[in-house]
Structure formats: C-alpha cells, structure tokens
Amino acid sequence: MRWTQRGFRVSLPLLAVGAAALLSGCGVSKQSALAPAGPVARAQLGMFWESLAIMTGIFIIVAAVFLYSLIRFRARKGQTGLPKQVHGNTTLEIAWTIIPFILLVFLAIPTVHYAFVFGDTPPGAMQVDVVGHQYWWEFDYPSSNVTTANIVHIPVNTKVDFVLTSKDVIHSFWVPRLGGKTDLIPGRVNHLWLEANQTGTFYGQCAQLCGAGHAYMKFEVVVQSQAAYDAWIAQMQNPHVVVTTAEQKAGMALFQQDCSTCHTIGGTAFNGKIGPNLTALMERPTIAAGTLTNTPANLAKWLQNPPGVKPGALMPNLGLTQTQIQQLVSFLETLK
Numbered sequence: 001m002r003w004t005q006r007g008f009r010v011s012l013p014l015l016a017v018g019a020a021a022l023l024s025g026c027g028v029s030k031q032s033a034l035a036p037a038g039p040v041a042r043a044q045l046g047m048f049w050e051s052l053a054i055m056t057g058i059f060i061i062v063a064a065v066f067l068y069s070l071i072r073f074r075a076r077k078g079q080t081g082l083p084k085q086v087h088g089n090t091t092l093e094i095a096w097t098i099i100p101f102i103l104l105v106f107l108a109i110p111t112v113h114y115a116f117v118f119g120d121t122p123p124g125a126m127q128v129d130v131v132g133h134q135y136w137w138e139f140d141y142p143s144s145n146v147t148t149a150n151i152v153h154i155p156v157n158t159k160v161d162f163v164l165t166s167k168d169v170i171h172s173f174w175v176p177r178l179g180g181k182t183d184l185i186p187g188r189v190n191h192l193w194l195e196a197n198q199t200g201t202f203y204g205q206c207a208q209l210c211g212a213g214h215a216y217m218k219f220e221v222v223v224q225s226q227a228a229y230d231a232w233i234a235q236m237q238n239p240h241v242v243v244t245t246a247e248q249k250a251g252m253a254l255f256q257q258d259c260s261t262c263h264t265i266g267g268t269a270f271n272g273k274i275g276p277n278l279t280a281l282m283e284r285p286t287i288a289a290g291t292l293t294n295t296p297a298n299l300a301k302w303l304q305n306p307p308g309v310k311p312g313a314l315m316p317n318l319g320l321t322q323t324q325i326q327q328l329v330s331f332l333e334t335l336k
C-alpha cells in the first residue's frame with residue numbers, strides 16, 4: 001500500500017512534465033499538419049476532423065452505455081453466482097451493424113472523392129522532379145534546366161506536380177503544412193501535386209524509414225511570388241563562380257581532384273552526379289539535408305568527417321588536412 005502511494009506521488013508530476021514536453025513539441029512545430037497552407041493539406045485536415053468527430057461521438061456513446069451498465073448492473077450485497085444472462089437481441093444486432101455501415105459510408109465518400117482529386121495531376125501544373133537519395137533530396141526543374149538539393153522553390157498559388165522517383169530505397173515525400181505523403185519507389189514514377197496559398201518557408205522530411213541517416217533527411221519548400229521565383233530560376237541558370245584569391249584557387253584545384261567525381265557546380269566544368277548539385281550552395285540555409293546550418297565553420301566540420309556528422313552519410317571521410325579544408329571552404333563560399 002505504501003509503495004503504491006509513494007509511486008503515485010512521484011509519477012504524477014513526472015507525467016505532467018512529460019506531457020507538457022510532448023505537447024509543446026506539437027504546439028510550436030514547423031511541421032504541423034494542423035496549420036494547412038494549401039488546398040491539399042486543407043482537404044486532408046478536413047477529413048481528419050470529420051473522422052475525429054465521428055469517432056468522438058462513438059466514444060461518448062460507448063463510454064456512456066458502459067458506465068451506465070457498470071453502475072446499473074453492479075454486484076449487490078448478498079448476491080451470489082452470475083446475474084441473469086441475455087443473448088441475441090435481433091433488433092440490437094441489426095442496429096449495431098447498420099449504424100457503423102452508415103458511418104463508414106460517410107467516411108468513404110470524401111476519402112474516395114479526394115483519392116481521385118489528389119491522384120489526378122491538374123492540367124498545366126508546373127513540373128518538379130524529385131529524386132530521393134540516401135539521405136538527401138534532388139530537385140530538378142526540367143523546363144528550366146535547373147537542379148538543386150534539399151531546398152525547392154515554387155511560386156505561390158500555383159499547382160506543382162512533384163514527379164517522385166528514387167535512386168536507392170523507398171523514401172516518402174511529406175510537407176505537413178502543404179500535404180503529402182507519397183512514396184518515392186525505385187523503378188516507379190509517382191506523382192504528388194501540391195499548392196501553397198501563402199509565401200514563406202515550409203518544412204518537409206522523409207517519412208519512410210530509409211536507413212541510418214533517415215532522421216537527417218529534411219528539406220525546405222520556399223514559396224515565393226512569381227516574380228521572386230522567376231528571379232531565383234534566372235540566378236540558378238546563370239551562376240557566376242568568381243575565384244580570385246590564392247586560397248580560393250587552391251580550393252578549386254582540390255575540388256577538381258577530390259570532389260568533382262561526385263558533385264556538379266553550374267558555371268564550372270565539374271559535373272559529378274553522385275552527390276548533391278552544389279550550384280549556388282551559399283543560397284542554401286542548411287547543408288546535408290537540414291543537418292547543419294550553412295556556415296563556414298559547419299562546412300569545415302562537414303568536410304572533416306561527413307559520416308561523423310550525419311550517421312550513414314554516403315560522402316566519405318576524405319582525410320583532408322586543416323589547410324585543405326580551409327581552402328575548400330573558401331572556394332565553396334564563392335558559390336552564389
């Protein structure tokens with residue numbers, strides 16, 4: 001008895017703290033499906049509320065009947081043996097078969113309707129190809145001949161057809177405030193269309209366990225006015241790599257030798273295809289798919305030992321010296 005009392009007193013505040021910590025995670029989340037910013041996410045949230053309302057109604061009715069039975073038919077003083085058993089009320093049996101059926105029909109109508117609406121790519125949608133890699137995202141704009149990684153720019157109020165494929169294993173594309181999620185499956189082409197009705201940055205991440213670095217496979221969707229988007233595309237199409245200092249030149253030479261087999265940089269002859277395209281790298285707020293903020297110190301940390309920074313990262317530790325790292329970082333800082 002004393003044990004249970006003490007256990008109770010200790011665990012209640014702990015429980016409260018734990019619940020508060022969990023809920024605060026929900027409240028401030030940058031990835032909340034409860035704050036939709038486009039028609040797909042809004043429709044998905046609507047279905048969530050509808051099913052929650054139906055389930056809450058069922059819960060209240062079932063809990064009420066349950067409590068009523070507990071009290072009304074409780075064991076009384078002096079009572080022995082089992083109470084009178086009842087079985088097989090045809091009217092009740094029919095009622096509780098038909099009511100769930102009707103509720104399921106109400107859930108099925110919007111679900112099937114939206115399955116078709118979301119399954120059809122709207123005519124005239126802008127196409128962005130998304131390629132999933134362990135553990136980063138490649139974004140290609142086929143009509144503009146632009147390729148980037150881990151950050152995708154789209155114009156506001158425009159339907160975008162994301163064409164999803166994978167280079168290795170199954171990944172899943174999810175931007176909670178815009179909609180999703182749809183798998184990227186090797187050897188298959190999937191489509192997901194989304195639209196954003198407000199400008200700003202929306203956060204997404206891989207939603208299918210894909211290996212050791214899965215938790216570090218994030219991306220950003222930058223929603224811009226059409227004019228700002230056009231300016232970004234133009235900048236990506238005309239990158240100018242201006243290498244002036246001796247340190248930058250040494251870094252560029254090192255890059256050619258150690259990095260260009262895997263990385264492409266627009267405006268140079270480097271055209272490796274294994275790792276992320278590094279064109280205009282300095283425009284990205286993060287590196288390694290949201291693992292580190294993009295600062296010179298973090299670039300150096302990354303080059304020092306990529307798998308040490310990000311579990312499972314497929315960029316090898318190249319055993320670079322501090323001098324080489326400094327030279328490479330100076331060169332990378334010219335990529336605008």
Ligand code: HEC
Nearest residue numbers: 134135136258259262274275276287288289313314315328
């Ligand atoms: C064997 C191929 C390979 C080589 C060689 C390689 N990298 Fe990488 N690199 C990758 C891969 C793969 C990633 C993505 C890692 C991740 O995010 O999981 C990456 C990521 C990066 C990133 C982060 C890009 C971003 O936007 O997230 C930078 C910067 C980078 N590499 C620079 C270099 C430099 C500089 C060198 C040469 C010293 C180099 N890499 C050599 C494969 C390579």
Ligand SMILES: [Cu+2]
Nearest residue numbers: 171206210217
């Ligand atoms: Cu993944």
